[in-house]
Amino acid sequence: MNDVTELKKLTPADFASDQEVRWCPGCGDYAILKCMQRTLPELGADPANTVFVSGIGCSSRFPYYMATYGFHTIHGRAPAFATGLKLANPALDVWVITGDGDALSIGGNHTMHAIRRNVDLNILLFNNEIYGLTKGQYSPTSRVGTRSPSTPFGSVDRPVKPGSFALGSGGRFVARTIDTAQAHMPVVFRRAYEHKGASFVEIYQNCIVYNDAVYEPFTAKANAADAQLLLEHGKPMIWGKEKNKGLILNRDTQRLEVVTIGENGITEGDILVHDETNKSVAYMLIEMPFPGFPVALGVIYCDPAPTYDDAVEAQTVAVLAKKPAKPDFDALLRQGQTWTVA
Amino acid sequence: MNDVTELKKLTPADFASDQEVRWCPGCGDYAILKCMQRTLPELGADPANTVFVSGIGCSSRFPYYMATYGFHTIHGRAPAFATGLKLANPALDVWVITGDGDALSIGGNHTMHAIRRNVDLNILLFNNEIYGLTKGQYSPTSRVGTRSPSTPFGSVDRPVKPGSFALGSGGRFVARTIDTAQAHMPVVFRRAYEHKGASFVEIYQNCIVYNDAVYEPFTAKANAADAQLLLEHGKPMIWGKEKNKGLILNRDTQRLEVVTIGENGITEGDILVHDETNKSVAYMLIEMPFPGFPVALGVIYCDPAPTYDDAVEAQTVAVLAKKPAKPDFDALLRQGQTWTVA
């Protein structure tokens, strides 16, 4: 079905649909959309073979704007639709676009199970720490104290950390990036795309209308260098304007600490090296409190395992190998004990 | 309402209802029930002030057998009922009884949110790695390869680890015990009961009919000592028939390793000390693969934080402090701009 013969290099315009984009002016979603439209041609993606599946929310409007296949489903259930779709046609590249409310409030269970089963999906969670579409109620990622129409005196419940939730659900690929990071985002998209299995990507996304600037402390240009730890597998975890801040693991407490290279005898060699396959360090990186610690960005954890869709296919092949080549349905009907009336 | 004057010491019989117990003969649920009926009087619990809320499953029949208040609700939603109940009456001791299917398949989202919000509930998950009540289909905790009526060729999806899921959801208390451990279980129940906030307890429970003996390798008497690591806060993590196996954290890989005290110069002092408040070590303890590593039992993680119900109450008190002592509903009706027709 996929027209593999046609090899002309596609452009971002080939991935932009004819639908008018309907987000608020200044919404972070625009930047993510642009980035996706720019990255897919670079990845050599085929629009006919690409499907964006979403739930409900501002972010979930995303599929309408991509000139690929798209399915805007119902609130919170996108991973379940995507799972059925992927099992139906494992050759498709399936992206799930979701918001913090969609993925972690109503949809938490489906997010968990898609990740646990390791279905080969790329899940992008646009986290704006708010319900945009329904006009600004707090979400499960909103910080304690968030004043919103439903919490006029401030929210009191502790937010969930999307990355921890993904890891706790058995995730094999967890990454983080920022809507405005037009250089970093494509790298993360590529890694997610190339990862076989459920890739979980949290994108810090600014909702200019209902939750403006919550991420400023680490996304603003002036703060970025000192506030962001850009992870690279095999590289020491160093950041800062002067590239002299680093993470070490305290031997007594088994907890992470921030150190300064050149102070107290610390050298670059002392700094913890990022190992994408170390799950418990991944947890620590995700849970580092900011400020105090930097915000870890990039691929935090990646340790591939067999995917659900592959395993189902492999099992089918194995089962069929033991069955006649041309299965006979009438024979199935006649299975078991039968008798004949003459 | 609670008859606090009546202080007579209650007995297990005071906690047993008049309903016939309807589990299969030999089911692990009996032992848990007995243990609960034995432990509650020891904790000084008041049956009138105790509520067991459950979902649907064999395990969820539990409330019927307790002579306390009880609510057998619908599949997967017990944490949501319990949350409403606890907010309605924070003075109640609310226990949630659930199974691996109930809590982690259909109910995963509610489990996550009760834990995330840190509602002061004691959640006991009877994990038999199978759907008992519906006659033996595999569950989200079943091991890969489980043959069941719905997976005649073996299951292919990776199970979720209840403890990791609870931690990933922001859990502040995570413990594990075994249905047959009649000495260990009460200790864990007590800790869960005393912990303010959502206490998450996984109980390895044997389903004699559909999944018999899955836990034998570490629960059988002969195997226990070498297979179980019984955690105690502040104590080194040592186990084994000879009490000479220990855990250390490898400095290079930041991963746990099993060592033998007395070999390769290892002394007791080298062994990692259990720190209930260390979340990343808690993750490692939960995820240790068995065999190869022991199964960690007891309180794996405990680091109390404000509970949702307390926070709601505190906020209400703060809000009311700024309002007139006797709120006037008619005044509320008349708020805003009004006019009078003569």
Next chain:
Amino acid sequence: MATALKDITDRDTVEHPDSIVVRFAGDSGDGMQLTGGQFTLSTALTGNDLATFPDFPAEIRAPTGTLFGVSSFQINFGSGDIETSGDEIDVLVAMNPAALKVNLGALRKGGMIIADSGEFNARNLAKAGYAANPLEDSSLASYQLLSFNITQLTVDAVKPFGLGNKEAIRCKNMWTLGLALWMFDRDRTPLVDWLKAKFTKNPVLADANIAALDAGHAFGETAEIGHSLHRFHVDPVKSAPGLYRTVTGAESLALGLVAGAQLANLPMFFGSYPITPASPLLHSLAKYREFNVTTFQAEDEIAAICSAIGASYGGHLGVTSSSGPGIALKGEALGLAIMTELPLVVVNSQRGGPSTGLPTKTEQSDLYQAVYGRNGDAPMPVIASRSASDCFEVAIEACRLAVQFMTPVMLLTDGYIANAAEPWKVPSIKDYAPFPVSFRETPPAEGEKLNPYARDPETLKRIWIKPGTSGLMHRIGGIEKGYDTGDISYESANHQKMTDTRANKVLGIANHIPDQDVTLGEETGDLAVVGWGSTYGPIIQAVRRARARGLKVSHIHLRYIWPFPKNLGELLKGYKKILVPEMNTGQLKTVLRDQYLVDARPLNKVTGQPFKISEIEAAIDALLNA
């Protein structure tokens, strides 16, 4: 009485029409809802009766200038009883080409257009799909067109305050409002007060907005093209004496629920999950902590209803709320509330369906779901509100039924009612008979068994016991229960008995509600128009008009949909024909035909817009002549 504004012929005089319909339309960002809201308040303060219809896009802030981004606010006000927001517009305020394009169809021929010519530039015209500027070609010749550069006039007016260009332009809704206040002979003082209060933290903005308001007013009063403008004075309505305010359905519902809980002498627990157009109820209730209201934003609709049932089990009045898709998710848990016979109020603010449908548009298409939409034989009472102020009454009634019959109750309202405002003669809680709940607190006598399903022999309501009460420990759940004992029972005869009991308990509510009255007209006749919910306004006006033409038509508007009032069957038999207008494909009609075997004929409209009076009038004529 939506008498149309007379053709504007005699210039520079004040007209005195009976009623006028004005629609403000602009970009989502133009503040039309705010303008409309303030104009409504001003109208109310003047003593007119009124009805409003806010209509806005699903997008939070749709891109400027687009057709789908147009937001509008319609108000019908007059000196007689106003029941609808008006069939046709008399005055259309169009802040840009898209607003004109989208709304022109609703403007009556000869009606007035006030357009901001400053926004009719090439870019905006293109976005709206205009090949030529309609203000400049003769395409609007059949209307009274008044166009001036409101944008520029506003920028000029606020120049002294040194605002940025964007901020300055944002004041244009106040300029427009100022003009409207002049046109309709209104006092500016309350507006000025409101602006001052709104911008206490930023007095410069307050001053700028007031300046814009004044400038718009002055423009009407004095300015260059004042001669082509009109002044209208709509006389105040002769209302019953008392204290009034305006209220939207969502506000009135919130207040009614609180009142209901107070009358039941219970704390209220409200578990909900945001969804359009139900969220405003959550937002309102979240503020009422001092009235013993706990609100809980759950993780989804299922958790919302389950938490509310849990709270009811704990002795609170559990309430949950959503709109169609969310109510669909609550079906399973509703069964549990029915089985455990716990009180619960479920509010459905209906919207356009199916599926995500038209979230911001109105519809009445969840009646089937309310009456029939559960597994098993799972009866529960269903009642519906007819208007913004009626929500208060209906909410109290829902609370009463829930606690007096130990049952979940479905309350239907819709997006139109939720958002629309009307004047409300403010009641006092003292006007309502309390219905305090008494929990069972005494343990059974020595040797007696506690029967948690012991029933009131007349109402069949079971007793209610709060966990925490000593000596009354018991277990409940969703498996069939033994009569009285409440213990699990798989016994055949018991299931029949319990199924019948649950059905009869709900049917018996008919003995505890008022008989159905005829809303307008005689108790017999050629035709009864039977309605429910927010179609009240257009139906009563249409019936009024038909009756004015001598037709033997009556209006019967239902509050109680399940069970129906005891006399309804008899009442309906008194009419030769029955017409059932609904904003769905004919749902109440099904229940009426099933229950009474009467030939109820549907009149259906599902456009996301309320009925026009004329549409119903036409259907009356058609059915009478059929």
Next chain:
Amino acid sequence: MATALKDITDRDTVEHPDSIVVRFAGDSGDGMQLTGGQFTLSTALTGNDLATFPDFPAEIRAPTGTLFGVSSFQINFGSGDIETSGDEIDVLVAMNPAALKVNLGALRKGGMIIADSGEFNARNLAKAGYAANPLEDSSLASYQLLSFNITQLTVDAVKPFGLGNKEAIRCKNMWTLGLALWMFDRDRTPLVDWLKAKFTKNPVLADANIAALDAGHAFGETAEIGHSLHRFHVDPVKSAPGLYRTVTGAESLALGLVAGAQLANLPMFFGSYPITPASPLLHSLAKYREFNVTTFQAEDEIAAICSAIGASYGGHLGVTSSSGPGIALKGEALGLAIMTELPLVVVNSQRGGPSTGLPTKTEQSDLYQAVYGRNGDAPMPVIASRSASDCFEVAIEACRLAVQFMTPVMLLTDGYIANAAEPWKVPSIKDYAPFPVSFRETPPAEGEKLNPYARDPETLKRIWIKPGTSGLMHRIGGIEKGYDTGDISYESANHQKMTDTRANKVLGIANHIPDQDVTLGEETGDLAVVGWGSTYGPIIQAVRRARARGLKVSHIHLRYIWPFPKNLGELLKGYKKILVPEMNTGQLKTVLRDQYLVDARPLNKVTGQPFKISEIEAAIDALLNA
């Protein structure tokens, strides 16, 4: 034709009754379902027509000896057409006191009891609430009581095989079966073969069980109290020639769905979540990988339906299945399937409700939910199966409607049908007309726009495009869609048009299904008994009996519930009265009265048990005489 077994008077001769009802009852652990199943097979092989009714507790393995732990299996077999499992029992096999207590009420006076006296000990008598041993007092005097120590006889028979006591005792169901085979003149060979196959891995167990079987048989043939036993020979039914097997509803449904997918030339995706009594469908389908069936045990019912819709979107035939409470959870997603117009088959194996209700008992109370239970105007076809073998036909039909109209289809079956077995003349897939799906694969011509909602003008079905197809990329979703384009549309007139289109598409199915036939009787008359689903058997027998008494009664059994067949309204008008027996409180009745304004009278039974023929016959008489 359930002619009762004649009073047992002439000893030691073989009787030739037309039909006999036997019920095996014992502890859950006694293997009664297995015994019943094997007896059924043997009955079928003998050539009798038959119907069965397995009835078991909700508990997996209830404690031994308890009343609630009793499991039973009833079979009605005969030489005429057998349509029900029988009103009254002729022979009751009671393996313990509880089994006797629970089942005695259904035994006809004069019927036979075979009891295992070995289990009538003090402990078991107490558990069953017997003060005295009924085998020993005269309380069973009005029955033919045969009691012997089956337990001991079994233990003796299997002694040579050296089994443990528990294992030895477990063979007593085979002893009982052996006795039954002798009583009813059956061949033991198939049973022996089956036991050998079952215990290939443990030949000792096979031998022991065979020994028990033989011993039971020999006991009848020769043994001590053989003289008080009877032999019955039920002549084979005169069936159409062909190959036969027995089939339960769950098996037949699974096969029918696979057949439907094959006829549509599509792979099938089955997303489900276990629930009683729907799970067996999942279990059956999970085995059929080689027929292009993917089964997916989802995390819940919502994910189950969503995954199936996702697969349909991907070009598979999506199927999902549950029972009432689970179907309730699927309501919201059904709306999306309706809105996106994707094919989907939804199977509801109904059980006793509401809420958790009576999970293992049968009921028909989800018809309302099927027809009306969604938010918004959300029509979808609903069809129902009447028997185990009919499930095959109905499943194929559901698949056909789903793909030929691009719509979700609700298929109703129930716990009774799912578990009951009947002989089935095995069809061939070649007997069915294929309805292969053709996906749209050609891109629109240069300059033309792709319209993913382009429709067949006659059926209104939209085109189906698989993701992965080049040049046909498009987006769909749950917001109202523009006619043809499928793009988001908030436009008023379009919503009306689309709502009407969705309704008309489903109503139009009436043009593509057979006219309703009269199942039994004339096309006019005094009374039509209108039924649907598993009440087929008792209704047709009751009507047959009434007709035999000369009454002008006909039976009309519906497969199509929404929409109804085109001629149904006319047909019903041909009868003076209409009786609608349902295992609910009157749900089909509502739809009939609404659609045709006919005075359909309900006959309702909700005891978790199927109707008795006599109950329906009595209602026919009552209504005719009313």
